[in-house]
Amino acid sequence: MKDMHAEGIAHVVGLEHIDPEDIHLRRAASIEDSTTFTKKFRKGDILFGRRRAYLKKAAQVNFDGICSGDITVMRAKEGLLPKLLPFVVNNDKFFDYAVKHSAGGLSPRVKFHDLANYEFLLPPKEQQAQLAELLWAMDEVIENIIFVKEKTEFLRLINREKLFTYGIAALDNAKNIKLKNSKCGLINKEWQAHKFFNIAEVTSGQVDPKDEKYSGLVQIGSERIEPNTGRITEFKTAKELNITSGNYLFSKEHIIYSKIRPYFKKVANPNFTGLCSADIYPIKPNSDLLCKEYLFYYLLTDKFTQKLLRFQNRTGMPKVNREELGSMYIPVPSLDEQKGIVNILKHIDDSLDAIEKKLSSSKALQKSLINQIF
CATH class of the missing domain: 3.90.220.20 (DNA methylase specificity domains)
Structure with a gap:
């Protein structure tokens, strides 16, 4: 070279x-x-x-x-x-x-x-220049939207980590918030750290997706959960997908967490009754202590994922077993504080959804212009 x-x-x-x-x-x-x-x-x-x-x-x-x-x-x-x-x-x-x-x-x-x-x-050079100006102006619009999207994604990442360490007050001045060491890392000194299985349970016992009671329910596999966002990318029933192996039944009270390759952070909050593959844990939090959406967002943090990855010394396809998940600790503020954290993170997610829709429509317009011109 x-x-x-x-x-x-x-x-x-x-x-x-x-x-x-x-x-x-x-x-x-x-x-x-x-x-x-x-x-x-x-x-x-x-x-x-x-x-x-x-x-x-x-x-x-x-x-x-x-x-x-x-x-x-x-x-x-x-x-x-x-x-x-x-x-x-x-x-x-x-x-x-x-x-x-x-x-x-x-x-x-x-x-x-x-x-x-x-x-x-x-077309002639003069018209080429006009077309180029139009197309590059459209491209500039798209690049500006991409810039805003990247900045908003960074804001989401930063706030996930700050809010689950300092709490809502971190948005004003994190320096004045006192922290303490806990089994889930540094957290607000007013919070408690609870062992996972003391405040949430993982569904056990599978059902037959071929049974008429379940075949019409939406089935979620880990491949249909978008990493790091919780979006479910496809809604099809077990019958449509021809699912034959045992699945877990989940309800509106559950979040679902993929135990395969935990570093992908595939967590979803479906808010409907459905089925999930055996590679996914349906998790039901104790509603007296833990807001479901709060747990959903916490499982998407690097703070949680990095601690969980200490178990992952397997080669090939790392998996999280129930014992490993159950040994994790969750920072638990008051329910009001949890709801406040959820509202902030949901607002960022909603903003990102709007930005991505605008980006998608702008790209579609650009593509349409290019196809029409040439």
């Missing part, structure tokens, strides 16, 4: 660094990483993922570097404004063409000489 250093090249790009349907390259590896890549690109070029073109990977770079042989480097020629090229290759017609002309079995690739035959309508 010495020759690359001499040329001022510091970045390496593989297909894994290009996000589907995103005109921006947001990640790269260091040239220090061992690599056999030798294909060079320049700032402003488009990196198109020619392997598995159906993944729709084509991003513009803002630095010089080298990339994988499974990436085609594109650069605008005379007659096409460079600012327009990212949008020309990020439209459905281009991707469909690339897929149609790909060859290979499990990992189809498209050759550049096939891509070179792709045809599209190209």
Whole structure:
């Protein structure tokens, strides 16, 4: 890599660094990483993922570097404004063409000489400039929304940790709050630390999802819980999913917690009666001591997860067993304080939901504009 250093090249790009349907390259590896890549690109070029073109990977770079042989480097020629090229290759017609002309079995690739035959309508330079201005203005809107989303996600992360250590008063001035050491780490000195199984119980005893009493209920597997948010991504019944193995029955009084790979933080608060796979624990808190939503949010914290991970010395697929979960401790403030913490975190989640809806609609509009123009 010495020759690359001499040329001022510091970045390496593989297909894994290009996000589907995103005109921006947001990640790269260091040239220090061992690599056999030798294909060079320049700032402003488009990196198109020619392997598995159906993944729709084509991003513009803002630095010089080298990339994988499974990436085609594109650069605008005379007659096409460079600012327009990212949008020309990020439209459905281009991707469909690339897929149609790909060859290979499990990992189809498209050759550049096939891509070179792709045809599209190209207006005069003056109109190209106007189109580029419109499309980049739309892109700026999207980038601003992404910025706000990232900042709000960071706010959520910080508040999760602060609120379960200091309490609501931390939002005003955490310095004046006295803490104490407990079996769940540092917590507000006014709080108690309770052993998990003293304030919550995990459902035992499975039911048959083929039974008519249960087959019409929504079934949740860990793959249908979004990491770190608690969102359930799909609502289908046990019958629709053809579930045949034993499942746990949960109710509105339960939260559900995936015991597989606990570092993914897959916890959900369904608020309906349903079934969950054997890899998920239905947990019912003692309502006299613990607000269900408070426990839900606490199980999403790094504070809880890092302490739980001390048990995880297994290779392959780490799991949390009942004894390990039951040995954990939960910080327990008053019920009023718990509800206050829940309200703050729920408000942040609601804000994030609104931001993500706006982002989704803006991306859909951008895609529609690109497809209409080209």
